[in-house]
Amino acid sequence: MIDLDVHLAAIRSGDADAFARWLAGAERPVRESLRSLAVHVDTESVLQEALLRAWQFASRVEPDGKPNGLLRYAVRIARNVAISELRKSRAKAVDPETLDASADPSPSAPPDPILRKAIDDCRSALPQKPAMALAARIESGGADADEVLAERLGMRPNTFLQNFTRARKMLAECLEGKGVAL
Amino acid sequence: MTSEEERESLIAAVTTAHRERGVRGEIKSHRAFHDLDDAGRAEAFDETLRARKIEAATDARGLSTTARAVLARIRGG
Numbered sequence: 001m002i003d004l005d006v007h008l009a010a011i012r013s014g015d016a017d018a019f020a021r022w023l024a025g026a027e028r029p030v031r032e033s034l035r036s037l038a039v040h041v042d043t044e045s046v047l048q049e050a051l052l053r054a055w056q057f058a059s060r061v062e063p064d065g066k067p068n069g070l071l072r073y074a075v076r077i078a079r080n081v082a083i084s085e086l087r088k089s090r091a092k093a094v095d096p097e098t099l100d101a102s103a104d105p106s107p108s109a110p111p112d113p114i115l116r117k118a119i120d121d122c123r124s125a126l127p128q129k130p131a132m133a134l135a136a137r138i139e140s141g142g143a144d145a146d147e148v149l150a151e152r153l154g155m156r157p158n159t160f161l162q163n164f165t166r167a168r169k170m171l172a173e174c175l176e177g178k179g180v181a182l
Numbered sequence: 183m184t185s186e187e188e189r190e191s192l193i194a195a196v197t198t199a200h201r202e203r204g205v206r207g208e209i210k211s212h213r214a215f216h217d218l219d220d221a222g223r224a225e226a227f228d229e230t231l232r233a234r235k236i237e238a239a240t241d242a243r244g245l246s247t248t249a250r251a252v253l254a255r256i257r258g259g
Contacts, residue, residue: 016256023252024244031231031248038227039220042211044248045201049209051252085211111244119240138237142199142251161191168194168229171236182232 002107003067011058011070019055025107026071027051033075033105034082041085050078068107075105115180122174130167133160192218196226197233199247 004025010018030050034043054074061069123131136149150160175182195214202210218226234246245253 016253019256020243020245020249020253023249024238027234027238027246027249028231031234035227039223042196042201042215043227044196044199044230045209045211048199048201048248048252048255051248052209052255055252055256108238111239111241115239119236123240137198138240138247140200140247141254142201142247143254145200145202146195146198158191161194162187165190165194168233172232182235 001067002109004071004107005063005067005069008058008061008070011055012061016055019058022070023051024110026054026074028108029071029105030074030078034078037082037086041082041089043082046078046082046085049081050074053077053081068105071105071107118175118178118180119171122171122178125174126167126170129155130163130170133163134167134171136160137164189218189222193222193226193229196223197230199251201251 002025004022007018007022011022027047031043031047034041034046037043037046051074054070054077057073057077058070061073063069066072123134126134132153133149133155136153137146140149146160146164147157150157153160155163172182192214196212196218198212201212204210215223215226234248237246238244238249241250
């Protein structure tokens with residue numbers, strides 16, 4: 001099993017590059033741990049808040065002899081942030097057993113070069129405007145709102161979203177045709 | 183737009199990694215999330231998972247747009 005705690009000492013010393021390496025393996029399992037709450041809270045905002053707190057409070061993680069201590073800590077933070085959001089929105093009660101389902105998360109594997117090649121091939125086959133919308137989202141890295149990206153591309157916000165949706169569907173179909181399941 | 187196109191656009195909007203900050207610096211939920219029903223929210227979750235896998239697979243450091251947004255907050259304050 002991959003143990004992301006190999007990055008923990010550097011993260012605790014304030015090394016953001018080490019945190020980036022940890023994030024590459026930790027983001028998906030923390031997100032997956034929020035699946036049962038996805039209809040109640042915006043998991044993207046909960047996840048980002050949890051990952052920021054994991055960085056801020058990494059020094060609180062004490063080794064317990066088991067791997068992925070920081071990842072398990074991040075899952076607990078995400079759960080607590082989500083519960084706080086649930087309370088604010090007064091959403092219907094969620095079974096605590098469901099929330100604890102991902103108590104022992106596994107890091108995701110490093111990116112697969114074959115998958116990367118398949119994605120690159122499928123992206124290059126996209127029509128121009130959907131390809132532009134998809135590229136704008138990826139290149140922005142979450143820094144800009146869609147309205148800003150749309151304006152840069154000379155599109156109305158709804159047109160941008162429609163082009164992005166087309167890109168997503170065509171990419172999924174293309175990858176499926178190559179036998180790639182995401 | 184038809185209602186199905188509107189629904190797809192809402193789902194597409196929620197899948198972005200961009201989130202506004204509140205007055206106390208907290209990360210706010212996307213406004214489109216609140217316009218989706220339960221099925222749409224579940225679909226947005228799955229679409230976001232797929233999108234992040236694609237983003238990470240094509241990034242030299244294996245980082246998705248979520249990871250890059252978090253790192254930007256850490257580095258930029």
